[in-house]
Amino acid sequence: MAEKKRKKLAIVVESGTLDKLYCAFILASTAVSIDMEAHLYFTFWGLTMLVKGAMDKAGLPTEYKHLEGQLAQKLKQMRYPTPYEMMKRLKPTKLLHIYACSPSMEMFGIKREDFIPEVDQIAGAATFLEIASGADVTLFI
Numbered sequence: 533m534a535e536k537k538r539k540k541l542a543i544v545v546e547s548g549t550l551d552k553l554y555c556a557f558i559l560a561s562t563a564v565s566i567d568m569e570a571h572l573y574f575t576f577w578g579l580t581m582l583v584k585g586a587m588d589k590a591g592l593p594t595e596y597k598h599l600e601g602q603l604a605q606k607l608k609q610m611r612y613p614t615p616y617e618m619m620k621r622l623k624p625t626k627l628l629h630i631y632a633c634s635p636s637m638e639m640f641g642i643k644r645e646d647f648i649p650e651v652d653q654i655a656g657a658a659t660f661l662e663i664a665s666g667a668d669v670t671l672f673i
Contacts, residue, residue, distance in 0.1 A: 538627075539568045542667035544660075545578035550590040550603075553581060553615035556673050561618055563669075564627045571667065573660040575633035578673075580640060582632055582647045587616040616648075623650050631655045631663075 541563040545556045560570035574582050581587045592600050613621065622628040632647060632654045644654060653659075664670050 539563075540571060540663075540667040540669075541568050542571045542660075542664035542670045543573070544664075544670075544672045545572050545574045545581075546576050547593075547673065548577040548579075548581045548586070548590060549593045550600075550615070551592055551596070552578070552673050553587065553590055557615045557618040557622075559671065559673075560628055561622055564622050564625050567627070568668075569627050569629065570622070571629045571631065571660075571663050573631045573633060573655070573664075575636045576639075579633050579636040579642065581615075582630070582651055583642060584646065584648050587619075587648070588614060590615070619650055629653070629663075631660055633657070633660075 541559065543556050543559065545552065547553075556572060560572060563570040581590060591597065592603065619628070619630070630651050630653075632642075632651050634654050634656045637643070637654065644651075
């Protein structure tokens with residue numbers, strides 16, 4: 533009997549703000565919980581969040597900056613994991629795949645050794661488009 537093909541979620545993570553990171557990782561964790569692969573492509577300011585220590589310093593966008601303290605308090609009260617904690621919890625499933633955009637690396641002067649260990653692959657747009665073309669759901673965050 534042939535193995536059932538696993539569904540895929542592909543997300544382009546373009547922003548490095550806390551709200552967008554939560555959105556990406558909540559969707560990824562939901563996908564993984566229903567046995568879908570989640571492929572996240574970090575580009576532009578999203579890419580900067582893959583630098584060691586950066587994700588834990590992410591904040592809200594300027595128009596919501598005044599709500600950061602309130603959000604932090606509520607998330608702590610809910611015992612909600614940070615985006616980086618979510619990523620670390622998902623990696624052992626082998627269903628979460630993290631890609632760093634190579635042109636954005638060059639643009640920002642980021643080297644492979646600057647990244648957190650959870651980054652699976654450095655890829656250009658063509659590589660990620662090949663992955664995304666086989667996805668059942670594709671999103672831009």
